[in-house]
Amino acid sequence: MTKVKIYVTLRESVLDPQGSAVQGSLAKMGYNEVEDVRIGKYLEVVIGDTDRDLDVLVKEMCEKLLANTVIEDYRYEVEEAN
Amino acid sequence: MTKVKIYVTLRESVLDPQGSAVQGSLAKMGYNEVEDVRIGKYLEVVIGDTDRDLDVLVKEMCEKLLANTVIEDYRYEVEEAN
Numbered sequence: 001m002t003k004v005k006i007y008v009t010l011r012e013s014v015l016d017p018q019g020s021a022v023q024g025s026l027a028k029m030g031y032n033e034v035e036d037v038r039i040g041k042y043l044e045v046v047i048g049d050t051d052r053d054l055d056v057l058v059k060e061m062c063e064k065l066l067a068n069t070v071i072e073d074y075r076y077e078v079e080e081a082n
Numbered sequence: 083m084t085k086v087k088i089y090v091t092l093r094e095s096v097l098d099p100q101g102s103a104v105q106g107s108l109a110k111m112g113y114n115e116v117e118d119v120r121i122g123k124y125l126e127v128v129i130g131d132t133d134r135d136l137d138v139l140v141k142e143m144c145e146k147l148l149a150n151t152v153i154e155d156y157r158y159e160v161e162e163a164n
Contacts (some may be wrong), residue, residue: 001117005126022125022147032141033132035083042089042124043104050115060112065104 002047003079004058008067009040011036054078084129085161086140090149091122122154135161 010016019037026034043066050057058076067074086133092098101119103140132139140158149156 009124009126019125025147026143029143029146031139033130033134033139034127035130036126036128038126040124040126042091042122043101043120044091044118044120045116046118048115048117052115057113057115061108061111062115064111065101065107 001049002054004045004047004054004076005057005077005079006043006045006062006066006074007040008043008062009038009071009072011071011073016073041066083131083152084136086129086136086137086158087161088125088127088140088144088148088156088158089122090125090154091120091143092126093155096153123148 016038019039022038022039023034026037043060045061047054047057047074058078062076063069098120101121104121105116105119108119127140127143129136129139140160144156144158145151
């Protein structure tokens with residue numbers, strides 16, 4: 001069994017209205033030091049034993065479902081299988 | 083200027099309907115190896131120069147706004163300031 005940590009973030013060139021809204025709220029709360037906020041998705045996916053190549057599997061799942069590759073980037077880390 | 087990476091995740095004891103929905107979709111797409119999916123938020127926060135203690139600042143922002151500490155946990159990593 002393997003745990004894969006996946007990070008899906010908006011591309012740098014894409015505006016992040018949600019991040020801007022959070023930054024605005026933080027400023028109203030007095031946290032004016034905050035200069036930028038970008039918000040993305042963090043997924044923990046547990047994958048059982050499989051014959052398939054893990055990298056191919058994870059890339060496929062990201063590109064078909066978990067990330068919108070037109071506006072999002074993804075990266076992932078594989079935790080030690082246990 | 084410092085970049086802080088913040089991970090907000092549902093507590094283990096809390097049901098994750100969004101994660102279950104994604105797992106179901108992955109299974110329909112043929113990814114039956116996937117045994118569990120948990121979805122959280124990943125934030126990148128850029129903090130300008132400040133006199134305030136960074137840990138205190140980040141914890142306050144998480145506990146007041148970024149995480150719902152009743153059902154969510156948070157952790158963060160500070161990237162080298164540049």
